[in-house]
Amino acid sequence: MEFSSRLLERAVNEMSQLPGIGKRTALRLVLHILRQPKEQTVALSEALQAMRNEVKFCSSCHNISDQDLCELCANPNRDSSTICIVEDIKDVMAIENTSSFKGTYHVLGGKISPMDGIGPHDLNIESLVKKVKEGTINELIFALSSTMEGDTTNFYIYKQIQEYQIFTSTIARGISVGDELEYADEITLGRSIVNRIPFETSLKH
Amino acid sequence: MEFSSRLLERAVNEMSQLPGIGKRTALRLVLHILRQPKEQTVALSEALQAMRNEVKFCSSCHNISDQDLCELCANPNRDSSTICIVEDIKDVMAIENTSSFKGTYHVLGGKISPMDGIGPHDLNIESLVKKVKEGTINELIFALSSTMEGDTTNFYIYKQIQEYQIFTSTIARGISVGDELEYADEITLGRSIVNRIPFETSLKH
Numbered sequence: 316m317e318f319s320s321r322l323l324e325r326a327v328n329e330m331s332q333l334p335g336i337g338k339r340t341a342l343r344l345v346l347h348i349l350r351q352p353k354e355q356t357v358a359l360s361e362a363l364q365a366m367r368n369e370v371k372f373c374s375s376c377h378n379i380s381d382q383d384l385c386e387l388c389a390n391p392n393r394d395s396s397t398i399c400i401v402e403d404i405k406d407v408m409a410i411e412n413t414s415s416f417k418g419t420y421h422v423l424g425g426k427i428s429p430m431d432g433i434g435p436h437d438l439n440i441e442s443l444v445k446k447v448k449e450g451t452i453n454e455l456i457f458a459l460s461s462t463m464e465g466d467t468t469n470f471y472i473y474k475q476i477q478e479y480q481i482f483t484s485t486i487a488r489g490i491s492v493g494d495e496l497e498y499a500d501e502i503t504l505g506r507s508i509v510n511r512i513p514f515e516t517s518l519k520h
Numbered sequence: 521m522e523f524s525s526r527l528l529e530r531a532v533n534e535m536s537q538l539p540g541i542g543k544r545t546a547l548r549l550v551l552h553i554l555r556q557p558k559e560q561t562v563a564l565s566e567a568l569q570a571m572r573n574e575v576k577f578c579s580s581c582h583n584i585s586d587q588d589l590c591e592l593c594a595n596p597n598r599d600s601s602t603i604c605i606v607e608d609i610k611d612v613m614a615i616e617n618t619s620s621f622k623g624t625y626h627v628l629g630g631k632i633s634p635m636d637g638i639g640p641h642d643l644n645i646e647s648l649v650k651k652v653k654e655g656t657i658n659e660l661i662f663a664l665s666s667t668m669e670g671d672t673t674n675f676y677i678y679k680q681i682q683e684y685q686i687f688t689s690t691i692a693r694g695i696s697v698g699d700e701l702e703y704a705d706e707i708t709l710g711r712s713i714v715n716r717i718p719f720e721t722s723l724k725h
Binding site for chain 1: 523
């Protein structure tokens, strides 16, 4: 792509570093920015820089936070003895949106993935095991995605904490609410039959 | 969407002001930025601000430029008596990529569109008419998109300059190279038959 301005070219190049944004999309975004008031560009740049420089990660659950301890961990109404283990911040937001969980979280920051060079020590596993050792935890809920990497991570953590007397669970896998059985994949449908629940339980939701 | 950090929320909100970027995509982009080195955020912010504050528009053709006169207008090898009228900067880049045009451009900055509140005076039409009046122009090529707004704009400009002795043309409409006739729309196919060109001419390209 030939640009008639170095400034434009630099902005497009920086913008196209973002995931899923190619040169063409970057150009469209940058030309949009050019048409907007200068204040908007300043607001965007400052918001990004402020976030990048000032944002903290909760010292307990590693969720993104403005304070040392995030709002969820600091909330006395949340059950800190039940911990839901998730991959990243987006998963916390997704579960929070359901309003169905009153425990706290532990954000690993990824999954064990030798292919991508991510080992157990790149994740927040040690601090989780430490919490378990301290003996204040009753239940650990594994809520990683059910891929090979997710299962490996689950198993790695399980091996570290199995000697302690805590209850472990994983989120239920099954047919999505509203989905048709005929289009479901065999593994999901198979699991949802094997792990069926009492009919009375299903009426409660 | 509930955010555990105001800084994150602000960055996502600013990011989602961009066209085609919703809250979810903005969150994905912002979390990606968080994982990258700080220098990259600084580079992106500075590139956007520098572009927004310092970029100029060519005083002759209104193309984006770092100087008062853009590279195309300043180039003595380009034929400044042949002017191709386009909607915006992206069209200049598209035509330049073909390497088939050695004239210069005139960027209108949009099309006349009463529905969007864009009248002739919001576009760079006056400076074009002034160039024609000065008598240095031989040919005007209309290269706006063939929508109702594009046709209106073409006609508006044509009415202003028709009293002067210049040649006007529009880019050829027809079947795209490599396209199959059976899938072409009737208007395009009809125009391509009516405006057929000598076979010998087509061999030259």
